[in-house]
Amino acid sequence: MLNVHQVSKNFGSFQALRSIDLEFANGVYGLLAPNGAGKTTLIKMLATLLFPSEGEITYNGENITAMDARYRNLLGYLPQQFGYYKNDSPQKYLTYIAALKGMSQAEASPRIAELLKLVALEDVAGKKMKKFSGGMIQRVGIAQAMLNDPKILILDEPTAGLDPKERVRFRNLLTSLARDRIVILSTHIVSDVEPIAGEVIMIKDQRILYKDTVDHLCRRIEGRVFETYVEHDEAETFRSRYLSLSEKQESSRLKIRFLHEGEAMPGWTPVMPNLEDLFIYTYRDGQEQEDKEPAK
Numbered sequence: 629m630l631n632v633h634q635v636s637k638n639f640g641s642f643q644a645l646r647s648i649d650l651e652f653a654n655g656v657y658g659l660l661a662p663n664g665a666g667k668t669t670l671i672k673m674l675a676t677l678l679f680p681s682e683g684e685i686t687y688n689g690e691n692i693t694a695m696d697a698r699y700r701n702l703l704g705y706l707p708q709q710f711g712y713y714k715n716d717s718p719q720k721y722l723t724y725i726a727a728l729k730g731m732s733q734a735e736a737s738p739r740i741a742e743l744l745k746l747v748a749l750e751d752v753a754g755k756k757m758k759k760f761s762g763g764m765i766q767r768v769g770i771a772q773a774m775l776n777d778p779k780i781l782i783l784d785e786p787t788a789g790l791d792p793k794e795r796v797r798f799r800n801l802l803t804s805l806a807r808d809r810i811v812i813l814s815t816h817i818v819s820d821v822e823p824i825a826g827e828v829i830m831i832k833d834q835r836i837l838y839k840d841t842v843d844h845l846c847r848r849i850e851g852r853v854f855e856t857y858v859e860h861d862e863a864e865t866f867r868s869r870y871l872s873l874s875e876k877q878e879s880s881r882l883k884i885r886f887l888h889e890g891e892a893m894p895g896w897t898p899v900m901p902n903l904e905d906l907f908i909y910t911y912r913d914g915q916e917q918e919d920k921e922p923a924k
């Protein structure tokens with residue numbers, strides 16, 4: 629069990645995170661927030677690349693900083709951008725990283741073969757990475773993070789630059805990896821976490837706003853999301869009154885999905901909220917979300 633206890637992080641006089649409490653067991657956790665909210669700062673603290681200004685992070689009750697190399701042996705980390713030589717093959721790159729991690733050749737060889745299979749790169753194991761797609765590179769990244777069979781796998785914005793097919797493959801891979809480890813995935817892309825995260829963590833105003841299942845999170849705005857049709861020349865007025873969540877052109881009119889907190893009007897269809905709706909509502913511009921009410 630990985631626990632964050634009352635952790636704050638300051639950069640000089642700027643406080644990036646304040647009094648964070650979190651608990652992680654096996655499974656996929658989606659750390660979801662807009663850019664700049666503090667996801668990378670939290671992830672770097674979990675990876676011991678940054679240290680809390682206050683509070684502590686423990687693994688099975690032991691402070692991770694004090695555990696030092698023992699903790700890093702349990703950890704797999706894929707940073708936002710990982711360095712590799714374009715002329716290297718996945719095989720060569722993974723052999724190099726395994727050596728850095730102190731693995732013997734005898735230990736590394738079968739593990740690398742196993743991982744290349746797991747991330748479906750065995751056919752291109754000897755090919756130079758310069759010709760690889762974004763998805764293939766990310767899978768090399770996952771393989772290097774998995775070399776030591778970590779109990780905690782941390783991935784910072786791993787789907788940036790992936791096409792939709794690659795995203796699906798990536799999500800499936802993470803689901804299978806999370807069966808017997810903690811997988812923490814940071815992203816600002818809702819669709820990356822909605823289908824796979826056991827729990828979603830949302831950060832706002834330097835604090836943890838939510839840590840809950842997708843279902844429970846969506847229920848927070850149940851009864852407040854509607855769809856209706858609006859003429860084009862009425863759209864501007866409509867948007868100024870209600871929070872537009874998504875819009876779609878349908879024949880000559882606009883189909884608007886929106887959020888309203890009062891009585892419904894005739895012609896509005898109530899719909900089940902999704903995580904994207906909650907994300908837009910939570911991080912809507914210029915308005916403070918006073919969400920102190922308990923989950924329904």
Ligand SMILES: Nc1ncnc2c1ncn2[C@@H]1O[C@H](COP(=O)(O)OP(=O)(O)OP(=O)(O)O)[C@@H](O)[C@H]1O
Nearest residue numbers: 639642644661662663664665666667668669670785
């Ligand atoms: N070393 C630093 N010195 C000063 N401020 C920092 C430092 N690192 C991060 N910050 C600030 O802390 C806040 C959180 O940054 P962080 O990188 O954690 O956000 P993020 O949610 O991960 O966004 P992104 O996805 O863009 O990295 C930002 O306002 C950022 O400017």
